Amino acid sequence: MTAIPGSPHSRSQRDGQRLFAFLAILTVTAISPGTATGQTQPADSAGSWITRSRLVFGASRYAQDVSEAPASVTIVTAEEIENLGLRTLADIVALGAGVFTHYDRNYAYATFRGMSRQSDFNTRILLLIDGHRVNDAGTDASGIGTDALIDVTAIERVEIINGPGSALFGTNAFFGVVNVVTRHGRSLRGLGLRVEGASFGVSRGALTWGGRQPAGAEILVSMAAERREGSDLYYPEFDTSSTRGIARGLDGERAYRALVKARRGDFSFLGASSLRLRRVPTASYSTTFNDPRLRNDDRTATAVVKYEHAFADLSRLFVSTAFDRYEYEGTWPYDDMVTRDYNDSRAWSLAAEYLQFLGSGSKLAMGGEARWLNSGRIGAWDETANGERVELFSLDRSTFTGAAFGQLEWRLGDHAILYAGARHDWYESFAGTTNPRVALVVRPRGGLTVKVLHGRAFRAPNLYELHYEDAGQTQKAPPGLAPETVESSELSLEHQLGSRAWATVSAYTVRTRALINLRTDPSDGLLVFANEGQPRSEGIEFKLAGSLGRFRVRAAYALQQAQDDALQTPVNSPRHVGYASASVPIRGNRGTGSFFVRHVGARPTLDGSTAPAYTLVGAALLARPLAGPLEVSAQVLNLFDVAYADPGGEEHVQQILPRDGRSFRLGVRYRF
């Protein structure tokens, strides 16, 4: 294997030998060619007329079947999360067709359809929790790595929706929408405890409790903690006599997450909070290498109260109000000082939607949203060696945004649905923007679905882009910024294979306009944000998901070509992205064995070099050896210890940032 400098492989080899042997023995002895049918949810059984694993909310702001939805959708269920040993939201999102994630040893990023924007903190993806927006109201950032708000143990399903979604959800629904659906309390039926250990000094613990009270109320409580010691990382760019290029013990982090969800009648409440404390080993933003003071801390909290009522004519009203808070604190050490920066946003929001049934399945959804960022604070200061504090900048803004939207789902006879919708968003910083979407979904004959999709989306400039300036030292605030926009067209064909598998092929074009980029103003040499980029992408995606015989399978491959303004492939944009997994039940329904492989093609780096293509193979075992409440899970990731790396961002000296080598996990779960 080719060794990429900094890749912590050797350490993983020894500490994983026993785990690997354990996994191999369990796999060989437990998987049999028996007739086990695997785990299925009750309503997915034969004869059921609604397949709940095929329901999606984020495509239309109401639940519907994936085949009827006006979008390309990938659904990842809790069962799949368990079977494949997915541990972060980034792991889950990467199962979307044409989606891959990369990691800079601080934050995880998702790229949809080759449209990578390095270090954009996932601002061009809308992240929803149970349909509620959780992108930071001040900077638009959304956390999908260890900084994510929701622990995977509390997830019922994740909807990964490719393409623009602003016609329903407004800003940030630019390249895609990710809707995380949390578990229902009644699905847990008691207390569950999970403990897991893994390579690189990773340990995790999670406790879930849920149930339904006799009075009809449901409650779910989930708490999770995670710790990573990490390993020493070698970066040749910093190989000097003093450090030898080794960042010692700086890959560690701790993360804590809590979730409370309750429902009674038409009312429900969701409260969630997360805290992630991370050291950063990459010396990003020109900080001092191998300095343990470099750290980023992220706190996220949300509280949502929802009212959902079905009227006698079956029409439905959704009303929700929410409070969201996001806090970030960074410590950036330099030789003669420490720079500290922060972001603290608090936002209230109110949303209402009315879903009217028009007969024969046609529907009209209309609603509105209001969001008040009552405190958006961003700032930074230097602490000099003698303790002096030098303010670099600070701002505290409050903004109000409002929106109205509507979508008609019009059934044209028995075999076609026409969707037409639009949303208008009002902003204080610019007048407003209207974003439409139209879609035609046709089922010409049984099993075949054809979708023609076209839509436009936008991302509003955030507080940082609009207002950041450092008193003329390096950067100034722009006189104004317009929202960046994207327009996408897509043709999708889906065919049902057997009773529980679907194959899909999609061809698409994505065209952006007026992307907000940081550039240098030639008149004064200062950095300033401006609307100037218009990268584009075209591609074709193949997807297979479902059950084939005894196997639960998922496969996705995307052939894509993205171009930036100079007609070059953008940084971190691969031409090929592929994923495949297969899970097979263990004898006597006593667990599941899974294998998976991921391929990401070569990607340009910032200096024009290349981050090589990589193919990773892994395996997972979920076993109930005593056929009781005890479950044992074991996984091996990057089985062949492939050295691979992701391109670094502008803030990194490194052109590539190596990822982890082979690693092992072993965990137990007990349901009381």
Added chain:
Amino acid sequence: MFERGTGFARLSGPLRHRQRPFALAVAGALVLLASQATPVTASHGWRSATPYHVIVHSDNPLRELSRDQIAAYFLKRRTTWPNGAPVDPVDLPPDSRARFDFSREVLRRSPNDVSAYWIQEIFAGRTEPPEVKGSDAAVVAYVSSAPGAIGYVSAMPNNSFVRVLVLIP
């Protein structure tokens, strides 16, 4: 969501004979028009022409119910009988003629609308749709063994443990 070999039509009507789509489309349209043209509030003609029979267990003291009451039980908007016992509705398959007519005339919505209603309920984790039985016989067998059950069948049942309800307008 729906089994192989179905399109949206499956929720639109009793389209069992999918091998002849054009004829069926015409027939389905006619059925749809006919069902919409028939005033479901015309109680005398409605009751005598009904292609389904609503049944409960013979221990159930009720003899008659209004369509709105039946709809409330089938949509699970009401979950207990007047005596406090839980209601246990059972349904026929989505492609059955009786279900189509029952949906149109009792629930007063198209099967597609009813399906969409259940999808919202399931997704929100609120309630589950009635259990589906594969045939009249299966519905009769279930209702005859479950005191809280209510179902409907296309043919008059011949079972002493079930009672056919009188439908009041």
